[in-house]
Amino acid sequence: AEQKMELQERLKQLKKERNAIILAHYYQRDEIQEVADFRGDSFLLAQKAAQTDAEVIVFCGVHFMGESAKILAPNKTVLIPDERAGCPMADMVNVDGLRKLKAQHPNAKVVTYINSSAEIKAETDICCTSANAVRVIQSVDSDEIIWVPDKNLGHYVQQHTDKKLIIWEGYCNTHDMLTVKDVYEMRTKYPEAEFVVHPECRPEVVAMGDFVGSTTAILEYCKKSDRKQFIVGTEDGTGYQLRLDSPDKEFHFATKFLVCPNMKVNNLKKLVKCLETMKPQIYVPPVVADRARISLERMLQV
Ligand code: 13P
Ligand code: SF4
Numbered sequence: 001a002e003q004k005m006e007l008q009e010r011l012k013q014l015k016k017e018r019n020a021i022i023l024a025h026y027y028q029r030d031e032i033q034e035v036a037d038f039r040g041d042s043f044l045l046a047q048k049a050a051q052t053d054a055e056v057i058v059f060c061g062v063h064f065m066g067e068s069a070k071i072l073a074p075n076k077t078v079l080i081p082d083e084r085a086g087c088p089m090a091d092m093v094n095v096d097g098l099r100k101l102k103a104q105h106p107n108a109k110v111v112t113y114i115n116s117s118a119e120i121k122a123e124t125d126i127c128c129t130s131a132n133a134v135r136v137i138q139s140v141d142s143d144e145i146i147w148v149p150d151k152n153l154g155h156y157v158q159q160h161t162d163k164k165l166i167i168w169e170g171y172c173n174t175h176d177m178l179t180v181k182d183v184y185e186m187r188t189k190y191p192e193a194e195f196v197v198h199p200e201c202r203p204e205v206v207a208m209g210d211f212v213g214s215t216t217a218i219l220e221y222c223k224k225s226d227r228k229q230f231i232v233g234t235e236d237g238t239g240y241q242l243r244l245d246s247p248d249k250e251f252h253f254a255t256k257f258l259v260c261p262n263m264k265v266n267n268l269k270k271l272v273k274c275l276e277t278m279k280p281q282i283y284v285p286p287v288v289a290d291r292a293r294i295s296l297e298r299m300l301q302v
Contacts, residue, residue, distance in 0.1 A: 007272050011035055014275040020056035023048055026215050027237035027263040032060045032271060039241060041215040042114050043129040049073050058275060062087045062262050067118045070282040071289045072296055078282040081270035085262050090115050092170030093149035098123050101146055105166055108144040111137060116149060118284045121292035127299040130199055130214035134160045139302045156199035156206055174260040175200035178233055182255045183208050186231045190252055196221060197233030235260050
């Protein structure tokens with residue numbers, strides 16, 4: 001506890017010295033969410049990065065999120081506590097494969113989930129997050145959409161649009177772990193609870209949801225609901241904000257496997273160290289960033 005307080009003190013000083021802002025995704029460890037200037041989902045944090053006056057952005061999340069921040073704020077320094085915090089889903093799509101698919105469907109527009117590399121965003125018409133996916137799809141002036149990389153979110157979105165989605169076969173290793181059996185068992189154990197679920201989960205699991213939505217949508221839903229018990233079908237880190245918003249409610253994660261190991265690579269110690277050393281910094285080659293920025297800015301305007 002003493003070490004934690006020392007780290008928090010040191011962080012406060014460094015933030016002032018460097019004119020830095022700390023952004024943390026809801027899936028980060030509690031010790032990081034506690035000291036963040038802003039907590040958010042991938043959409044809210046991208047928006048914050050685009051708007052901030054700070055000179056330095058410390059992005060506590062996974063690599064593609066830091067990249068998106070750098071693309072949207074090219075003149076700022078973007079630090080991440082540990083560059084090994086990647087996203088396996090983002091790595092499931094490559095530029096060659098996407099180009100081939102585009103060649104096969106020349107009339108389709110490419111809608112890419114923000115969980116993707118800068119190179120993929122550079123090949124994209126418009127980005128989206130789980131919070132705005134349906135709205136983004138509806139805004140595109142084409143009836144045929146190439147959707148990368150999340151097949152589960154793609155399946156969910158397909159049910160809410162008449163457009164034809166050509167869906168890439170990627171998925172989130174963490175959300176995809178949740179099974180129908182897990183949810184049945186939890187429902188038996190907590191019959192009074194509502195099941196809230198992220199659309200990165202498997203279609204058959206999403207179909208069981210009393211509420212389906214992005215991280216922020218789940219947080220808002222649980223805050224407003226009169227129910228006192230919830231079975232949560234998204235990453236364990238959201239427990240921090242859920243309990244902060246509703247200390248009188250009970251939140252049960254649907255399995256103990258809903259923990260993204262990549263998100264947990266970051267910790268308070270590494271956060272302090274990156275501001276001390278100003279490393280590791282995110283770099284995106286300007287030729288890539290300039291093209292990727294168009295697809296991100298289009299998303300922010302929807
Ligand atoms: P959101 O923050 O958009 O809900 O995305 C979930 C996720 O898996 C981020 O890595
Ligand atoms: Fe990637 Fe899933 Fe982890 Fe999000 S929770 S960073 S999508 S692996």
